[in-house]
Amino acid sequence: MAVTKKISLLILAIVIVLFAVSWIAKTGTFEDTGMPLGLSVRDGFLVTFAAFLTLSIFSFLYKDNPYYKFAEHLFVGVSAAYWMCVGFWSTFVGNFIPKVSEGLSNFFEVPYKGFDVFYFIPLILGIMLLLRMSSKIGWISRWSLAFIVGTTAGLNLIRYMRSDFISQVSNTFVPLVVDWQGFGAFFSDLSLNASGQLIMTMSNWVIFIGVFCGIIYFFFSKEHSGFFGGASKVGIWVLMVTFGASFGYTVMGRVSLLVGRLTFLFHDWLGLIN
Amino acid sequence: MKDYHRPQLLFQIFILPLVVILSLTSALTAQEQPVIPADSIIHIPAPTSNVVAVDYVYDRGETVELTWNLSPDDTIGGRIDGYELTRIEQSTGKMDTLEVIPAGISYYKDDKLTHGHKYAYLIRSVYFGAKSSPVSSNIITPSIEIINWRLANLFAIAFILCGSVIYFIAHAKKGKKLFIRKIAGLEAIDEAIGRATEMGRPILFVPGINDMDDVQTIAGITLLSRVAKVVADYDIRINMPVSRSLVMTTARETIKEAYIGAGRPDAYNDDMVRYITDEQFGYVAAVDGIMVRDKPATCFYLGAFFAESLILAETGNSIGAIQIAGTAQPAQLPFFVAACDYTLIGEELFAASAYLSNEPKQLGSLKGQDVGKFVAMIAIVIGVLIATLAELTGSSSLENLSEFMNRLFTIVS
Amino acid sequence: MKRKIPVLITFVVGSVLILSVFFPPIETWGEDFSIFFDIIAVFAFFLGGGNLLRIHTKKAIKRQKDWGFSIVTVLGFIIMLIAGLFKVWNDGGIAGDVAAPGSLFQMMYNWIFTPLGATMYALLAFFVASASYRAFRAKNVGATILLVASFIILLGRTPLGTYVTGWIPKSLSIFNIPDLAIWIMTAPNLAGQRAIMIGIALGVVSMSLRLILGVERTYLGVDNE
């Protein structure tokens, strides 16, 4: 046990030394070495600390270590408080207080929007929720939960049916033949652009069959055998093309996130690239 | 006539004529106001005609639609800039100029009115500051309509879908046997729990990062209750980090109920479900830490997931856990399909809780969903057929039919 | 009392909101209920924050495993909370924007919150590589299609794709990898996305209906009738 303890202490020492070196390097203005004009003492510390946190998170790729634990726990604490503050100022002070009490509105210097008795509903439901702490009457919190779940179900039912069911069906009314000009023209142009009838017709066929079989794949009340089995197999194949294609399509987006972080390390911190 | 209307009536008798005189005089004076520059005579554009104001139907009575004939000057390259709209509220006589509509456009929708008030509109053709004499519209009172008939097709389709779900639930209540095919993913859930019992390692359950106001989270919590039953019976350790406190209270309620059901209320402890943070990546960093340190045998990701889906799945894979995922976020399905052992795709997440409950009423609702798919398939086949024939034959009647099918399945807000 | 009332509340609230779509006079109730939800959610923040503080302080006091890091969480939480609620170094005073530049809150956001979040997000570039190494294996027909589709798209987004098939004449350009990649996105991918969306929509409709009718009650922790 002693050996690993020593190694981890050694690593800790190295990290502290590097931290100090970077802080000084980023802060001082060395006229003779022609270093770029350093930042203020505080900014020097902040850049170094941000770089330290970035490297601690990256260290998780190697294995779980105390530096990742530090960054993780710090992130949890800071972010929980961040959301509480933003929630408090924007919703509680911004939406709730102006509608409930003039005194508080003046205290928080927010425009008073007139008393609205309906706003006591969320207040009561909110307090009911906090009663959850006490085991005796904790069950009362189910009332506020029921209100939330009712709102969700009511709003979503129509919204999903309207945008995701009905419009998707009408978007699939595609003609299976595109401006037919005889066989000659049909096979002449295999390019992707609008003049290629074969491609346009093929695309419409693929869309029609793909959606039809995709829906069959999700059918529950009939065993997937015979025609149904075949169609649902085609359906899962279309889904696989969808998943493979959208996976490959988003790789570029994910890689550019890493490019951004490494630019921060190489440029803002180490100044290696201009 | 109710009493409180009388003063309004008097008011109208005196004020209305005053308003009309006022607007006429201002129109006359308006013409002299602009200083005529020396070098060119300012052309006064011809006024519009046939200005019609119509109440926009099926709304809360706050919107009026205004149409007019284009001014004779409004041709290609005609010397007219646009049309200046002025609204007059009849009861108070308040006049406010709305905006100048560019030439070539003859329609305007004014949605900042209050129902029951009377309004009239004046339109002047405008060209470089010179204005034509105003042409007034008819007086209009936007009214509330009780039923929004424009959404009749939405109502019909909603009626069919919800009706079929309710019918099959009632049908199942009467004890009729319903056939539901085996859903591969759901066996995987039982297997995964079995593995945790064998290895004696904990189960990690992640209900997604959205709050209780997301149906996917509710589906996740519903599945949690099925998993929690087995956890309570076999006394497996369950670890559930959550990123919303409402989900925390609900999940604790669900697990506690499972332990009471298993007759071991004392084995339940509130810390099985812990709130981490609302922040997406702060939460993911903590869950990754828990995974690597606790080394759960099985990980469940059931709910709404966003970019962090792959971070969870890859970390889970690095510790060799069986991973069952389920979400209705199409953008994240490719990552779960690639990285997890089994994925409930979209609708399967919602069907899973009904399937696992084995209650006839719940299974009935799955049948109802299938009716919806049946409707969709039939509509698509018909729609495509008509569109193809219309394209081939080019006959106008088929085109109208195709147009009708499109309108039937399009919801105008 | 414990079960009947909540189920009733869900039924009433749910049906009112469904009807509010079809009856203009009660159209705005949907928005009002959502505003109410946001306010309740803020109460819940305090519940969550309280629970976080309770767990980590208990862990630190009892010196349980990794108690040192719990102190980091508690300190980070308290400093950020004070910086946010009391608007430390915020020259806008009590009415100033909580995230006004120069305030301690904004500084911690810029130099602690953002680097941590952006770096966690950047891990995805590594995991997308390890996932594609592990998952895109030609084990069965489905997996092979998954592999071929993503490979074509990946190839189509690098110059290699153009070099390899750049010579194909314009009239046959569907076989030009970048164009083939675009076609895969606009036809099969579109069909698959649509089938999934129709499935999800029906799932949500059925799930919401079960909740409103009280057929599905597990979220209330209610199993027996």
Next chain:
Amino acid sequence: MSNLGLIISLLIIGAGLLWLLIRSLQGKEVERRIIFLFIGLAVSVPLLFNITFSEKATPIVKALYDKIDNLPEGSNILLSFDYGPTMAPEVQPMSDVLIRHVLAKNHHLFLMGLWATGQSLGAEAVDRIIKGDFPEKIDGIDFVNIGYKAGNQGVLNVIVTDFRKLYATDVGGRDLDSLPIFNGIKSLKDMDLLISVGGGFPGVKEWVQFAGDPGNVPTGGGSAAVSAPLLYPYYPRQMLGLMGGIKGAAEYESEFKRHYERFKDMPEPGVKMMGPQTLAHLVIMAFIVIGNLSYFFGKKGKQS
């Protein structure tokens, strides 16, 4: 020095992949941390050594390039900024290289925007690129910025027949008739080419539907990657060319630098971004191949 470092690091990556390939033929799997190392290298090396792959223009990008290049000197080209700051990193390189190309060919450049943010992006481009690389160009004679007008496609509806109905002055408040560049210019129909750079609404699609088609004016575009596939059906009849995403910008930049010596060392953000992207994509594809080889040879190994 950087070329040496460049060659060494490319050798390391290439040799490493080859070694893993051989191992996979013996059915051995690759440890996940090695994959992470390669991705880290594939992104940092191009950043540190400024590796760029000269992109070969695909037909759809080449068409737009050739259109500008083959137009007679002094043609009128209109460029519309239809995007906001969040989309800028992906599409700003496109508008930069287009402005350089149009002015390098001594065409008349008309700038405008259908997005409110387009106005400031236009003004910023004017003093960063035009004043920077083309000090000899005069505002009002060689180029003009008439800025943003609200109304989305309503704006196009009007200016396809007459600019002056909506644009009385340019951004600087000068009357259009007082600007020589606007002599004989009455509407969009007098333009030789319309180009819209953007990715949302209103964007290239609205320019094709409300300006290009009705006014039958050649229309080209530059769009974010996510909306490029939706514009393909318009190519080439209604939309003669398109730059799709960072890759499209990089292709155009490479094509432009190859033919215009003067701009050999101009900044090329598109190509710079594509460096790490291309290498990372190649490494990921290599690992997919390695993964499959080790799977098949591993399975065969186990069976035999």
